[in-house]
Amino acid sequence: MGYSESTGGRKAVFNPIADDGNEYKFCSTCAFGSVCVGHGVDKIGLTELHCLVEHAGPFRTGDAIFRHGDRFSAVYAVRAGTVKTSQVDREGRELILGFHLPGELIGLNAIHTEIYPCDAIALETVEVCRFSFPALATLATRIPQIQKELFRRLSKDIGDASQRIQESTADERLAAFILNLCARYEARGFAANALRLSMPRSDIANYLGLAAETVSRVLRRFQDSGLLVVEGREVSLKNPAGLREVARNILPD
Amino acid sequence: MENRAALVAPQFDRELIARYDVNAPRYTSYPTALHFRDDFSEADLFDCIRASNDDPIPRDLSTYIHVPFCLSPCFYCGCARIITHDKRKADTYLTRLYREIEQVAARFDRDRRLVQLHFGGGTPNFLNITQMLELIESLGRHFSFSRDAGREFGIELDPRFCDGDYARQVAEAGINRVSIGVQDFDPAVQQAVNRIQSVEETADVMQGARKGGVRSINLDLIYGLPKQTPEGFARTLEQVIALKPDRIAAYGYAHLPERFKAQRQIDKYDLPDATTRLTLLQSCVSMLTAAGYVHIGVDHFALPGDDLAQALVNGTLQRNFQGYSTHAACDLIGFGMSAISRIARGFSQNAKDLPGYYMALDNGRLPVARGRLLSEDDLLRSDLIQQLMCGGVLDIPSFEARHPVEFAHYFRQSLARLQPLVDDGLVTCSSQRIETTARGQLLLRNIAQCFDAYIEGSDNRYSRAV
Numbered sequence: 146m147g148y149s150e151s152t153g154g155r156k157a158v159f160n161p162i163a164d165d166g167n168e169y170k171f172c173s174t175c176a177f178g179s180v181c182v183g184h185g186v187d188k189i190g191l192t193e194l195h196c197l198v199e200h201a202g203p204f205r206t207g208d209a210i211f212r213h214g215d216r217f218s219a220v221y222a223v224r225a226g227t228v229k230t231s232q233v234d235r236e237g238r239e240l241i242l243g244f245h246l247p248g249e250l251i252g253l254n255a256i257h258t259e260i261y262p263c264d265a266i267a268l269e270t271v272e273v274c275r276f277s278f279p280a281l282a283t284l285a286t287r288i289p290q291i292q293k294e295l296f297r298r299l300s301k302d303i304g305d306a307s308q309r310i311q312e313s314t315a316d317e318r319l320a321a322f323i324l325n326l327c328a329r330y331e332a333r334g335f336a337a338n339a340l341r342l343s344m345p346r347s348d349i350a351n352y353l354g355l356a357a358e359t360v361s362r363v364l365r366r367f368q369d370s371g372l373l374v375v376e377g378r379e380v381s382l383k384n385p386a387g388l389r390e391v392a393r394n395i396l397p398d
Numbered sequence: 399m400e401n402r403a404a405l406v407a408p409q410f411d412r413e414l415i416a417r418y419d420v421n422a423p424r425y426t427s428y429p430t431a432l433h434f435r436d437d438f439s440e441a442d443l444f445d446c447i448r449a450s451n452d453d454p455i456p457r458d459l460s461t462y463i464h465v466p467f468c469l470s471p472c473f474y475c476g477c478a479r480i481i482t483h484d485k486r487k488a489d490t491y492l493t494r495l496y497r498e499i500e501q502v503a504a505r506f507d508r509d510r511r512l513v514q515l516h517f518g519g520g521t522p523n524f525l526n527i528t529q530m531l532e533l534i535e536s537l538g539r540h541f542s543f544s545r546d547a548g549r550e551f552g553i554e555l556d557p558r559f560c561d562g563d564y565a566r567q568v569a570e571a572g573i574n575r576v577s578i579g580v581q582d583f584d585p586a587v588q589q590a591v592n593r594i595q596s597v598e599e600t601a602d603v604m605q606g607a608r609k610g611g612v613r614s615i616n617l618d619l620i621y622g623l624p625k626q627t628p629e630g631f632a633r634t635l636e637q638v639i640a641l642k643p644d645r646i647a648a649y650g651y652a653h654l655p656e657r658f659k660a661q662r663q664i665d666k667y668d669l670p671d672a673t674t675r676l677t678l679l680q681s682c683v684s685m686l687t688a689a690g691y692v693h694i695g696v697d698h699f700a701l702p703g704d705d706l707a708q709a710l711v712n713g714t715l716q717r718n719f720q721g722y723s724t725h726a727a728c729d730l731i732g733f734g735m736s737a738i739s740r741i742a743r744g745f746s747q748n749a750k751d752l753p754g755y756y757m758a759l760d761n762g763r764l765p766v767a768r769g770r771l772l773s774e775d776d777l778l779r780s781d782l783i784q785q786l787m788c789g790g791v792l793d794i795p796s797f798e799a800r801h802p803v804e805f806a807h808y809f810r811q812s813l814a815r816l817q818p819l820v821d822d823g824l825v826t827c828s829s830q831r832i833e834t835t836a837r838g839q840l841l842l843r844n845i846a847q848c849f850d851a852y853i854e855g856s857d858n859r860y861s862r863a864v
Binding site: 342347349357358360364365368375376377378380 | 451452453454455456507508509800
């Protein structure tokens with residue numbers, strides 16, 4: 146049906162799946178990439194770490210990577226796509242805990258209870274790396290960099306949670322949310338001033354404690370004042386400094 | 399969107415236009431409705447609606463409401479309609495229509511503004527004024543009507559079956575655009591197409607609409623009808639210009655009796671020949687241009703002060719099922735028999751017959767019959783064709799900024815198809831820009847067709863381009 150044209154001419158798309166890595170190097174977005182790249186883990190250690198990684202997925206939109214109450218057996222690193230973690234209260238209301246981008250870890254909050262305390266749901270097509278936890282813990286006792294990385298990520302999770310300030314305005318929350326996502330994408334080597342919001346606006350609203358229409362109203366206002374442009378799910382920052390100014394009260398220094 | 403280099407008057411080159419008078423889609427949608435599929439279901443429609451609510455800033459909404467009944471058959475008609483004198487059929491239909499509106503509207507988030515509303519047919523004024531006002535009121539309860547003056551709330555009115563007072567009342571209920579079918583005032587033509595309508599009846603409805611506050615009135619003309627002559631049509635054009643409509647649409651009649659039963663009433667020997675057809679179109683373009691109308695694109699003309707002409711200059715013009723519009727891309731919800739929706743990435747079409755439409759709703763289902771989910775390639779081409787149909791200009795760097803493709807490579811086959819049109823001087827093409835020339839203004843459909851991925855093997859199913 147005349148589709149032959151579409152086989153060529155495509156530019157690299159945003160949020161691609163990471164390369165697969167090899168025994169010397171992890172995937173470019175890997176959660177543990179910094180362990181080997183930054184700290185020079187010896188080849189044997191790296192090979193061992195590689196051995197306990199399994200690629201899992203693809204998960205489709207709405208699929209669970211794990212469910213609340215499942216027995217904790219592994220932590221996962223997102224390779225591609227976005228994952229949301231959420232809890233459901235007794236009345237059936239969902240509370241979104243966070244959104245997890247390529248290179249980020251999920252499941253760390255289960256170490257303590259040995260049961261996953263939340264659902265992890267794919268918001269689009271998602272691929273993950275599964276790190277069997279007992280094996281990872283054993284390896285961590287032998288490779289200090291891995292232990293250090295785990296502690297670093299655990300403490301960062303705690304820090305992120307305390308950042309959700311209740312008294313902030315809708316403008317502040319949204320500006321901080323977008324800047325935070327941009328910074329996380331940038332840290333993984335993606336463009337600093339553009340992002341794709343793969344979560345539905347109702348999820349953004351839920352996470353920020355706002356009404357869905359407020360999310361849109363504030364974004365429209367940001368757009369009208371030249372801070373950013375929203376097209377479908379794509380957001381491009383036109384004035385990041387201005388956005389930081391809006392969020393200054395709740396951004397970390 | 400691209401600013402049109404002011405308003406280029408179309409240049410009429412008979413030889414060229416005759417040569418390009420081939421079958422081409424009108425591109426009120428891409429892909430066209432011919433490519434909808436039977437495997438599109440109600441569940442797919444619900445997914446599309448959900449996805450449309452999920453955008454960070456969901457699109458504004460537009461609705462089309464189809465009233466399929468007509469009191470008398472016009473022989474040229476290719477619309478989905480039912481001829482009846484039984485006015486009770488309106489109530490039977492409205493019961494189901496209300497059910498459909500209620501079920502669909504509930505799935506759209508309430509903060510989404512309805513900026514466009516259009517009643518088409520059939521004959522919307524088959525509904526009496528009480529029924530019509532109630533329908534408008536009910537839509538206002540189910541959707542958040544925009545209060546912006548720029549909203550486009552339109553209705554098609556048949557002056558043979560309503561008066562100025564009907565037009566005034568719908569205008570007072572919020573309708574600000576009226577479209578009236580004229581086709582031709584020549585009595586011989588009117589007889590041949592079974593549509594007898596006087597200038598006075600038409601003027602009366604226009605006057606009522608204006609009194610009620612309607613911003614923009616459109617008159618429809620058709621060239622290529624049986625018994626049409628250049629002299630008679632020129633007289634019609636004079637009469638139409640004297641009525642001072644804000645917009646004029648001049649459609650070419652497509653004689654497809656094997657597809658449209660009503661057209662079998664037309665004696666093909668009464669149809670003007672190709673040369674006469676060209677003369678009719680030529681007088682249309684030259685007389686309307688001389689009277690100060692701006693060519694918007696394909697078959698549409700508007701006075702320079704009208705919103706459409708303004709949108710063309712500002713580069714905000716949009717193509718939709720009704721022709722052209724001034725609103726940025728909306729999610730379009732079609733209600734009623736045969737109506738088409740375009741929501742998020744999907745097209746959905748309702749059952750094309752009354753029993754099918756009624757049966758689904760009576761069984762608690764929506765009357766989705768066909769549709770299509772758009773691929774990445776469809777979305778790219780739909781954007782491109784939209785740009786070309788709305789101003790005739792495509793800025794390649796900004797297209798590449800919106801889509802992840804290298805234009806010259808991705809569209810290499812389309813560009814090869816475009817080359818003969820470039821050679822003929824219809825369009826210029828550089829690495830930065832594709833731009834229609836004055837010679838190409840009347841052949842936008844042919845230019846857009848070069849970028850249509852579905853065109854091979856689909857000859858002769860579309861109306862002629864000119």
